[in-house]
């Protein structure tokens with residue numbers, strides 16, 4: 175079982191654009207995994223300070239999943255990326 | 266959609282940030298508002314509609330939201346008026362906010378049906394069709410492919426819905442009207458939501474519940490920033506639910522520093538005013554209840570107090586006349602700094618109405634929400650995490666800080682009462698959301714609240730569930746409690762309540 179590291183920027187801009195809700199939805203995956211009785215991998219969520227990616231053309235929130243950057247992250251995209259990563263790790 | 270970040274939330278916050286940016290960056294004596302012609306394009310770029318059927322409509326909605334965020338009225342839909350009309354009037358450090366505070370943007374409203382039963386695709390036109398059998402008014406018949414409900418007969422008893430083995434019948438209503446505990450939402454001639462201002466008590470729950478972002482309140486960020494830029498001395502009074510609202514790295518001390526970095530001279534805890542309120546209300550309770558008054562209602566939530574007054578006039582005398590914590594805190598500031606401006610920062614839309622009251626006006630200059638404050642931080646590019654922590658100079662007690670949560674107000678008052686009269690047993694009845702408040706007020710009216718302290722809060726979970734918050738309720742509660750426990754004083758009685766220095 176692998177561990178997935180998700181870094182969610184919680185700087186001003188990213189928080190305003192919904193970073194905290196993304197963190198909530200990542201935590202909510204634990205419940206689903208329990209309900210589905212699926213072998214899940216551990217997900218570690220790190221709330222990180224502003225990485226100065228904001229303020230330009232691209233909007234936050236900025237989220238990194240195992241180092242892979244997602245811009246303008248949304249709950250659904252982040253959850254789906256984690257789910258598919260988990261599943262492939264468990265194969 | 267409280268507690269969920271949706272495109273509705275995003276748009277609202279983008280508008281605040283747009284207005285705040287302009288407020289901070291415009292030439293102070295300038296009268297050029299052309300910036301706002303571009304705003305709607307910055308928020309809704311391109312030619313393809315993202316949220317609705319048309320990109321033009323999306324932008325049109327942004328434009329009305331922008332006016333509201335500047336504290337102005339919307340424009341009439343059927344008559345010409347320039348977007349920037351009256352903006353120069355809004356460009357002042359004085360209060361411009363007027364009624365109506367909460368507005369339905371008519372063309373953004375999708376005219377959702379009001380409480381209707383519908384048969385969905387799930388219907389298999391089964392042989393048994395128990396829906397018809399249980400209907401007491403014979404409103405359901407079997408159509409060609411599915412059951413059909415005759416809406417003119419339907420009495421909304423729910424029976425068919427419960428009887429259908431395929432869950433094919435749904436009842437749906439207007440999210441705004443369902444959220445409104447004051448039954449203030451009706452329809453205009455085009456079937457769109459319309460707020461009955463006589464009934465509305467400005468709790469603001471409709472704003473967060475409309476999935477089409479059709480309802481918005483006015484904001485005072487533009488006037489606040491203008492006052493700051495004009496070098497006025499501005500004090501902020503921050504409601505106890507602020508803890509945790511700005512992300513996990515923004516500790517209370519950093520939030521405080523952030524507010525000051527906006528150009529605000531001093532920040533005090535509204536919890537301090539809550540302590541003052543608890544002392545008054547405990548005294549009032551011990552003196553009056555049950556000999557002179559059946560029960561006493563707390564006074565800190567203006568929507569609850571207004572709701573009682575409008576709907577239960579016979580007993581509204583029993584709601585304490587104590588100032589809300591906001592007003593107590595603001596009075597203290599104005600007493601020592603008569604020329605300072607006071608901004609209340611909280612989760613609350615209701616306080617915006619309270620501050621329009623002639624009696625309160627002299628003390629509270631602006632009311633803004635946490636969400637609006639976030640827009641200011643973002644516009645001024647303040648990274649809370651990078652600031653040095655600061656400390657509140659006079660602190661509120663643990664109980665005062667717990668005012669942010671349902672139950673916290675009554676606890677605070679009871680704790681003071683206990684310290685004055687340990688032998689007295691104080692019974693508490695409490696409710697959050699106006700729907701629940703209606704229930705306890707009905708009981709009270711029937712004489713079933715004798716000797717009780719009644720705590721009412723308009724928002725779910727209390728102020729931590731207010732429409733101007735950013736954090737999910739359960740988490741907010743945890744944060745508030747943790748911060749409350751760091752206070753050197755447990756109850757209002759322990760607080761020396763020192764003045765400003």
Ligand code: SF4
Nearest residue numbers: 566613615724728731
């Ligand atoms: S419960 Fe609190 S936030 Fe909500 S209306 Fe009342 S005072 Fe305002």
Ligand code: FES
Nearest residue numbers: 183185188224228
């Ligand atoms: S706030 Fe997330 S990168 Fe700046």
